[in-house]
Structure formats: C-alpha cells, structure tokens
Amino acid sequence: MDLDELADALYSAPPGEFVATRDDAVRAARERGDKEFATAAGKLRRPTRAAWLANLLARHRREQLDGLLALATNLADAQRTLDGAALRALSSQRRKLVAGMAREAGRLAREAHEPVTEPLLRELGDILEAALADPVVAEEVRSGRLTRTITYSGFGPDSDPEAAAQRAAEKAAAPPPAETDEPDGGDPSEAARREREREERRRDLADAEAMEATARERRDEAEAGHERAAQEHEQARERVATLTAELDAAQRHERTAAADSREAAAAARAAAREAGTAATRTARARARVEDE
Structure with a gap:
C-alpha cells in the first residue's frame, strides 16, 4: 500500500477508525525500515466528523457536489454586478442544494452505521457554504481528504450572497449624493479619521479571525x-x-x-x-x- 492508497482508506473510513489504522500503518512501516513512509503517514490528520461527511460526498456523490460548487461562478458574477434578482434566485437555489447535500451525507453516514445529529449537519452546511465562497476550500472538499471544519465570514466578492443582494437593493433605492461646495480632496483631517477607522476595523477583523482559528483548532483537538x-x-x-x-x-x-x-x-x-x-x-x- 502506497501513501495515496493509505490516505484513501483512512479518509473514507469512519473517523473512529482513523487513528488506530494510521498508527498500525506507521508501526508496520517502521518495522520494515521504511522511515519515509512512516513519517509521511504519521502526518495524516484525523478529520473532524463534519469534514468526514464532506469526504463522503466527494467520494460517493461527486456529480451532485460538482453541481453545487458550480454555483460559485454564477454567485461571484452576480455579486460583482450587484444583480439583486440573480442573487436572490441563486441564493435560494444554493440553500436548497446545500440542505439536500447535507441530508444525503447524513444518509450515507447512517448506512455506514455512524450517528449524525442536526448540529453536525449544520457544520457540514458551513463547509459547503465556505467551498462556494473560496476556491481553495472547494478544492479541499473535492479532494475527499478534508480534515477541518470550515466556515466563511469574509467580506467582498465572496461574501454572503444575501448581504450582497441587500446591498444591491439599497444601492438601487438610494438617492444620488447631494452636491456640496467641498473641494474634491475633502477635509484632510476627516479623510485621515476615516482611514484610521478603516484600519481599526481591519485590525479588529484580523484579531477576530485569529481568535476564531485558535478556537476552532482547540475544538478540533478536543x-x-x-x-x-x-x-x-x-x-x-x-x-x-x-x-x-x-x-x-x-x-x-x-x-x-x-x-x-x-x-x-x-x-x-x-x-x-x-x-x-x-x-x-x-x-x-x-x-x-x-x-x-
């Protein structure tokens, strides 16, 4: 068995069997003197239960998963153009597909005699939403070897489509800006204040994301x-x-x-x-x- 075959076996098996199977493979590699394989196998990380459900979809429902992830391009285009109607239609389709994929993953898990709960299926939904927002996450999900539970809370083109749709509606309804006698450059002190506020918000976001990453790592370890x-x-x-x-x-x-x-x-x-x-x-x- 090479490393890819071992990884396929590990990430397709229930999480409860992961550590024992991996450690047996590491032990066998050391006994036969294959230190390189033992080291590489020892680095394979046990998936969270939500990540394992995503791996089930990648391995057993690949066509449906690809269909869901194909929405990402259309969502991104609608967000860039602030097309509210398209965003609302795509968001509705996204919610239905994510919910359906989560239910299917639960059925596959029960066929493997693994219990599933509603909170666990919601975590899987978070992973699928993150995959729609981030192409890197999408590739991790497609690989069938995802190890972590991921949520997406970013800003910009890959942010929540519902929020983008709301921004589009607000933009369409907003009156044109009033003309003022203020020079084009505006008040330098006011511009500096706004820049400081933006910088503070960016720091707050970075701190929050770091705290979230640490908390999730602790949760994964727990x-x-x-x-x-x-x-x-x-x-x-x-x-x-x-x-x-x-x-x-x-x-x-x-x-x-x-x-x-x-x-x-x-x-x-x-x-x-x-x-x-x-x-x-x-x-x-x-x-x-x-x-x-």
Whole structure:
C-alpha cells in the first residue's frame, strides 16, 4: 500500500477508525525500515466528523457536489454586478442544494452505521457554504481528504450572497449624493479619521479571525481527544465483557469441579468401607482355616 492508497482508506473510513489504522500503518512501516513512509503517514490528520461527511460526498456523490460548487461562478458574477434578482434566485437555489447535500451525507453516514445529529449537519452546511465562497476550500472538499471544519465570514466578492443582494437593493433605492461646495480632496483631517477607522476595523477583523482559528483548532483537538477517549472506553467495555464472560465460565467450571470432587470423595469413602469390610471377612476366614 502506497501513501495515496493509505490516505484513501483512512479518509473514507469512519473517523473512529482513523487513528488506530494510521498508527498500525506507521508501526508496520517502521518495522520494515521504511522511515519515509512512516513519517509521511504519521502526518495524516484525523478529520473532524463534519469534514468526514464532506469526504463522503466527494467520494460517493461527486456529480451532485460538482453541481453545487458550480454555483460559485454564477454567485461571484452576480455579486460583482450587484444583480439583486440573480442573487436572490441563486441564493435560494444554493440553500436548497446545500440542505439536500447535507441530508444525503447524513444518509450515507447512517448506512455506514455512524450517528449524525442536526448540529453536525449544520457544520457540514458551513463547509459547503465556505467551498462556494473560496476556491481553495472547494478544492479541499473535492479532494475527499478534508480534515477541518470550515466556515466563511469574509467580506467582498465572496461574501454572503444575501448581504450582497441587500446591498444591491439599497444601492438601487438610494438617492444620488447631494452636491456640496467641498473641494474634491475633502477635509484632510476627516479623510485621515476615516482611514484610521478603516484600519481599526481591519485590525479588529484580523484579531477576530485569529481568535476564531485558535478556537476552532482547540475544538478540533478536543474532538480528537474525545474520539480517542470514546474509542478507549469502547475497548475497555469490550475487555470487561470478555473478562466477565471468562469469569462466568470459570465459575461454572469451578462449581462443576467441586461437585465432581464431592462425588469422588463420597465414592472413595464408600470404596474404603467396602475394602474394610472385605478385609475383615478375609481375616475371619483365615482364622477359621488356621483353627482346623
């Protein structure tokens, strides 16, 4: 198995099997002396459950996924031209497709005997929305090897189509700007103030995005820890069940052996009595013979 085959196996299997399967492959590579493969395999990251659902769609519903992602170009064009009617129509189509794809991913997960919840399907919806907004994310989703849960909260051409549609409507309804006697350059101090405000908003956005990225990383780590703990708990439960079954069998064997021992002891006592009676009879018969 090469690295691509291993990755395909890992990212198509349920997340709960990821760590054990990857670690087994790393261990086997080290045993055969393939350090390069072991290092590369060890870097493969377990997907979040929402990312795994996206990977299911990429592997089993590729045509439908490509159809959804094809909306990105039309959405971007409508946003650039501020075509409100087109944006509203495309947004409605987008919502229906995202919801339908999320439901289909849930059905695929249940076929694999993996539980799904509404919050989890909403996280998948966030991933699909992010893929529509960002071509880089779209390629990650198409790869079938997504590892992270992604949401998109940016600004500009790839922002929320509903917001862009609202901006288009507001622009169409807004009256033309009033003419003033202010020179073209405007008040330099006012321009500087607006620039400072814009810069402050940009810094606030950067700080918020950094905090969000950190929080999501912590969440991913917590989910991975929970997955490992749940797997260990399940293994421990299976071990307890096995040991309990072995204990029950041993106790039944001990009870049977004790009963057999009691029966054997009773038989030994009866045999000893019979032997004593026979010895007494023999002694009496010998005495009579000697008296003749």
